[in-house]
């Protein structure tokens with residue numbers, strides 16, 4: 326992945342590198358042994374039978390790139406860091422009013438968000454008052470950790486139950502990286518030994534299904550799709566879940582379309598997908614994909630999608646292309662939905678589990 330062309334990306338990338346560093350190896354603990362308890366009976370068969378190109382569900386491509394080497398690859402291209410701004414402020418000893426303002430600007434520039442920045446700075450002031458001899462950066466670290474919350478469960482609940490695959494529905498607005506994330510997750514799951522079926526329930530654009538199919542063949546998993554543009558997404562999602570069950574697959578990942586300009590339509594569509602998939606296997610994960618480069622808009626999107634279906638996790642993509650990693654802080658504080666993964670590029674290995682402590686340390690340049 327070449328990120329050297331991205332202007333102004335150096336700040337966050339240092340954060341990303343630190344996050345990815347720790348994230349490394351964490352894929353082994355990707356899933357937790359928890360799945361849906363209830364399974365409903367099968368629904369009536371949909372009229373359309375989407376084409377399901379055959380690919381060996383159990384096929385295993387070469388394993389994901391070693392996280393350590395991914396890290397080295399990223400690090401070799403990057404320098405500088407947001408943390409250095411913070412360090413420079415804190416190195417001035419006791420903080421003047423101007424220093425506090427600069428601190429505020431630094432956090433805002435990182436897209437921590439106005440409300441979260443206010444809370445963090447108030448918290449930091451209180452901590453400094455209580456422990457005047459403590460290092461301010463260590464106190465800011467504690468304040469950030471309180472918000473990002475390392476105790477949140479960030480594993481994926483994707484364990485099959487009694488021969489029924491676990492299902493995950495991946496939602497988000499257009500272009501945030503849903504299809505790419507589904508492909509990357511499938512790669513990781515397959516590398517862990519899981520059999521996976523993908524459902525192309527983004528029937529809005531035929532190209533979206535084509536893109537998922539490309540991921541499917543790259544990763545070696547079957548993709549259920551409809552060849553008819555505008556086909557019922559819920560029908561495709563159901564077919565994917567059913568194929569997963571028929572094939573004895575472990576996990577079904579459903580890619581969806583997200584058109585926020587029509588909230589009622591979006592709610593209908595996603596609600597129906599979740600309902601229909603539940604007839605085979607109630608989704609144990611509803612993952613919201615957010616594009617980190619959209620900054621605070623991501624929060625608005627998250628709220629809208631959260632009204633449609635209970636979100637179980639967030640995947641924050643395109644962290645390689647922005648200095649706004651602070652959106653993680655805003656999302657965690659305002660939504661309480663754990664960020665589970667971060668996207669670090671377009672490549673198949675550019676996905677890392679989110680680690681709160683490492684993220685905060687990266688943010689602080691520690």
Ligand SMILES: Nc1nc2c(ncn2[C@@H]2O[C@H](COP(=O)(O)OP(=O)(O)OP(=O)(O)O)[C@@H](O)[C@H]2O)c(=O)[nH]1
Nearest residue numbers: 499500501502503504505533642643668669670671
């Ligand atoms: N730099 C970078 N690009 C990414 C990342 N994730 C996805 N992309 C790119 O973002 C673009 C959109 O990704 P898609 O996966 O098609 O997004 P989508 O949400 O499925 O889009 P729709 O199908 O239009 O709803 C593609 O060019 C991806 O390669 C990431 O983490 N970093």
